[in-house]
Amino acid sequence: MIKRPFFCLRAPRLKYPAKNSYQKEDITEIKLPDTITLLVERSGSDNGEIDLSNVKQVATGQKITLSGDNLDYFISTATGSIMEVCAFAGYMGKRYTSITIKTEVKDQWDDAFKKIGDTISAESALGFLRSLPGETDLSRLFDAGKPLNSIVINGVDNDLLVTTNQAVITLAREDLALGVQYLKQITQVNDVFLMIHSGAASGAYGIKAEIKTIDPIYPNAAPHLFMKKCLGRIIPAGMDSRDMGVGFINAEAVAALGRAFQKKEFPIHKILTIIHKDGSTTHARARIGTPIKHVLAAFNIEVRHGDQIILGGPMRGTFAYSEDMPVQWNTDAVMVQDGGQITPCEDTPCINCGECVRVCPAKIPVNMLVRLLENGRYEEGAEEYDLLSCIECGLCSYVCTARIPIFHYIMLGKYELGRIKKAEETNA
Numbered sequence: 001m002i003k004r005p006f007f008c009l010r011a012p013r014l015k016y017p018a019k020n021s022y023q024k025e026d027i028t029e030i031k032l033p034d035t036i037t038l039l040v041e042r043s044g045s046d047n048g049e050i051d052l053s054n055v056k057q058v059a060t061g062q063k064i065t066l067s068g069d070n071l072d073y074f075i076s077t078a079t080g081s082i083m084e085v086c087a088f089a090g091y092m093g094k095r096y097t098s099i100t101i102k103t104e105v106k107d108q109w110d111d112a113f114k115k116i117g118d119t120i121s122a123e124s125a126l127g128f129l130r131s132l133p134g135e136t137d138l139s140r141l142f143d144a145g146k147p148l149n150s151i152v153i154n155g156v157d158n159d160l161l162v163t164t165n166q167a168v169i170t171l172a173r174e175d176l177a178l179g180v181q182y183l184k185q186i187t188q189v190n191d192v193f194l195m196i197h198s199g200a201a202s203g204a205y206g207i208k209a210e211i212k213t214i215d216p217i218y219p220n221a222a223p224h225l226f227m228k229k230c231l232g233r234i235i236p237a238g239m240d241s242r243d244m245g246v247g248f249i250n251a252e253a254v255a256a257l258g259r260a261f262q263k264k265e266f267p268i269h270k271i272l273t274i275i276h277k278d279g280s281t282t283h284a285r286a287r288i289g290t291p292i293k294h295v296l297a298a299f300n301i302e303v304r305h306g307d308q309i310i311l312g313g314p315m316r317g318t319f320a321y322s323e324d325m326p327v328q329w330n331t332d333a334v335m336v337q338d339g340g341q342i343t344p345c346e347d348t349p350c351i352n353c354g355e356c357v358r359v360c361p362a363k364i365p366v367n368m369l370v371r372l373l374e375n376g377r378y379e380e381g382a383e384e385y386d387l388l389s390c391i392e393c394g395l396c397s398y399v400c401t402a403r404i405p406i407f408h409y410i411m412l413g414k415y416e417l418g419r420i421k422k423a424e425e426t427n428a
């Protein structure tokens with residue numbers, strides 16, 4: 001989370017990077033490390049018991065179904081032996097199974113995915129490609145309770161400085177074009193839009209999706225704002241785009257889908273935007289599961305005491321507490337902030353300057369909301385000050401004069417409300 005210097009006189013106009021040309025040679029290949037770690041999100045009903053004792057060796061692309069009363073599975077992104085399986089708690093209490101694999105240099109490919117032949121269907125996609133680079137859970141597009149009538153492909157990354165999806169549109173345009181066809185086929189949704197920033201439309205030729213351009217001003221790529229400005233639809237508080245029949249998916253995931261079905265090869269790499277300490281950016285291609293420290297080492301980025309590693313971009317990213325954290329399916333960026341440049345959050349009271357209210361695209365009275373959230377009064381925050389209308393852009397934290405970590409309070413508030421709702425449903 002970046003903070004701007006003290007006081008500003010008008011709302012900031014933060015721009016998404018709007019570079020239109022990317023070269024393959026600009027992407028640094030990260031060597032396969034000795035170990036990779038795959039994080040598999042556990043389904044809600046699962047009790048967390050993990051038993052992979054019968055699986056010692058895995059091939060690249062091999063599907064392993066987890067034990068228990070669920071159909072969770074993971075697909076190995078490398079060949080090697082399973083060293084460790086344990087529970088892992090992620091951001092906001094998300095529960096994962098962490099599987100560490102000692103890798104072998106040469107990939108031995110499992111051919112189960114190849115055997116789907118020309119069967120391009122929802123079943124084959126969900127059976128093998130539920131996690132794709134850029135998309136952790138493809139099944140979100142197949143929720144029977146929320147049938148879709150449109151799909152939006154994000155060609156603009158949803159954070160500042162991050163250009164992973166912009167790069168994919170240029171570098172994997174043919175895969176993306178194929179992916180759009182397959183996406184329509186497996187979802188039976190024909191209204192597919194491609195979101196790009198104005199000025200990048202020329203790079204999207206040959207892609208059979210309706211192009212929707214946005215001004216490259218942050219946070220115009222957020223689903224709520226895109227829906228309002230480009231589709232003329234407003235998402236009510238507490239709902240998401242899927243409640244309105246519109247699904248969002250990253251361009252990288254659609255390109256991976258296209259390539260996977262075309263080549264019959266399971267996707268195992270993730271494109272990353274690397275945001276250096278001086279704010280410059282480069283790109284890397286790493287095996288999913290690669291520890292972040294290997295990625296940083298490839299760019300000679302030294303993490304010193306006080307520096308911060310952020311997975312994602314500066315406005316919405318989450319802190320990585322260890323350089324051993326792996327590249328995951330949705331790790332679009334890795335950012336390292338120099339400890340000397342970080343403006344720390346402070347435990348100071350709100351001074352009612354109103355900057356957060358002025359900047360909030362959802363028109364939330366953030367100054368009032370934060371008072372409740374700081375005191376754990378989440379339900380009141382939702383009822384009285386519109387907590388659930390927040391589109392999670394982080395601008396309020398960025399401008400806060402008192403340096404209150406508002407965005408984190410908001411995310412915690414939403415998480416706690418989700419827990420309360422779930423507990424009420426369970427006990428009903």
Ligand code: SF4
Nearest residue numbers: 360390391393394396
């Ligand atoms: S993160 Fe802050 S500025 Fe952004 S929508 Fe939510 S309350 Fe408003």
Ligand code: SF4
Nearest residue numbers: 350351353354356400
């Ligand atoms: S929360 Fe921060 S930005 Fe908002 S009114 Fe208070 S001091 Fe100002």
